[in-house]
Ligand code: HEM
């Protein structure tokens with residue numbers, strides 16, 4: 001109860017790049033339903049046990065309506081892109097949300113992802129060649145992690161290769177609210193919106209094989225499709241949802257595997273472990289960001305504690321992923337762990353729509369790195385890796401490597 | 404082993420197809436799961452159990468009786 005009384009500040013400060021804060025184990029053990037204070041000063045309830053996080057994320061009474069008048073504000077400045085147009089134009093719950101997910105989700109099937117593999121592999125090989133040409137040590141985040149997901153999403157949206165770097169810039173400005181001035185952010189948002197409007201008009205005139213053309217082909221809302229503005233925002237949302245998350249994960253995955261080089265060697269010896277190794281790094285990602293906030297519409301019980309209506313709950317998937325009651329030897333990295341039902345993509349109706357894409361990208365990156373740069377190693381001691389807090393996910397500032 | 408899937412619960416995440424493509428597929432038009440093999444062979448059992456365990460929507464049910 002001691003943690004409970006002193007009211008923990010959340011996010012919990014952590015100076016190490018790859019290790020979890022000690023508080024997680026303590027909270028799971030003695031205070032699974034903890035009061036925390038958010039950066040805004042508002043109070044919320046933090047969940048850290050696997051069973052609780054899983055239950056809450058799958059329970060529709062815990063809504064994403066964090067704009068309710070009595071919901072806790074996450075930060076003093078407001079929530080950025082997730083509180084803006086994107087949130088209001090794409091339905092966030094109920095049947096309408098399900099409808100949107102099914103329309104967009106057809107593009108994210110495992111089969112589509114398998115079909116995208118060869119072009120993803122080519123992109124990864126090209127980026128790695130460029131990084132090698134620039135000489136060592138190189139920054140794997142800037143050279144590979146950051147551009148790859150943008151290039152992949154551009155391909156999916158039918159955006160020509162020549163415009164990829166503009167997309168990178170827009171995505172970065174929309175997400176890194178602290179690095180750019182308000183004027184830069186607004187200008188980027190305006191340009192991005194204009195680009196997407198023109199791009200959509202071009203696709204309407206001359207449809208291609210891309211996701212936007214297919215959404216257009218379904219027709220408008222009266223035909224069971226989406227309105228133009230919804231298609232446009234969906235395109236923008238996919239870039240925003242899929243860029244920073246995946247870019248950071250590529251850097252963290254490679255760092256975790258190189259932090260103890262016997263892991264890398266095990267993968268070199270047996271590349272069939274790539275799939276389970278990717279899942280294990282997702283599970284053990286200790287720097288995955290804020291977690292998922294939910295707003296409670298009616299009184300409910302979690303782990304024997306009554307939560308009143310109006311409570312804002314924060315689910316720490318990263319803490320839940322290390323729960324000993326859900327994973328054997330939970331603190332250990334087991335590259336062949338199976339099954340691995342980690343919660344890094346959320347769970348239930350809202351769980352990450354892009355997870356098959358993200359998984360495929362991570363697998364491809366790892367496969368190409370092992371093949372092309374088997375001698376890869378961190379160019380700095382692990383202790384010198386520096387974390388950055390992104391808006392949606394945490395990451396590493398740079399990932400210096402040699403090969 | 405007998406497998407059943409709940410199409411209403413499925414959120415189309417495709418985890419099952421990534422893990423056990425011989426047993427699961429997804430509908431082209433909305434990504435919802437298709438059960439290809441309700442009684443998969445022994446070589447698939449480990450993969451099917453893994454798919455059921457990690458399905459984010461808990462949409463896959465496995466019963467172990469023969
Ligand atoms: C197309 C993609 C996405 C859509 C449509 C979407 C939709 C939403 C909606 C509607 C809300 C509620 C906002 C409100 O009530 O004001 C929300 C909140 C939130 N979402 Fe998402 N989301 C998406 C992707 C993501 C991703 C990829 C992450 C994290 C990895 C994420 C993390 C959050 C967080 C942390 C909040 C609460 C913060 C806030 O309210 O500003 N979302 N999202």
Ligand code: HEM
Pocket residue numbers: 064101153238239241242243245246249292344345346347349350351352353354355357358
């Ligand atoms: C490693 C990379 C990624 C991680 C860790 C991640 C994580 C998440 C999480 C935790 C959520 C749940 C938000 C909630 O429950 O409120 C989410 C939602 C979402 N993600 Fe991802 N994501 C990743 C990559 C991607 C990619 C590549 C895309 C697509 C291009 C994507 C698209 C979405 C969308 C559209 C949603 C909203 C789903 C909905 O509202 O139904 N994500 N992501």
Ligand code: SF4
Pocket residue numbers: 408412413414415416417418419420427429434435436457458459460461462463
């Ligand atoms: S893993 Fe579950 S939610 Fe995903 S497609 Fe398969 S059945 Fe549907």
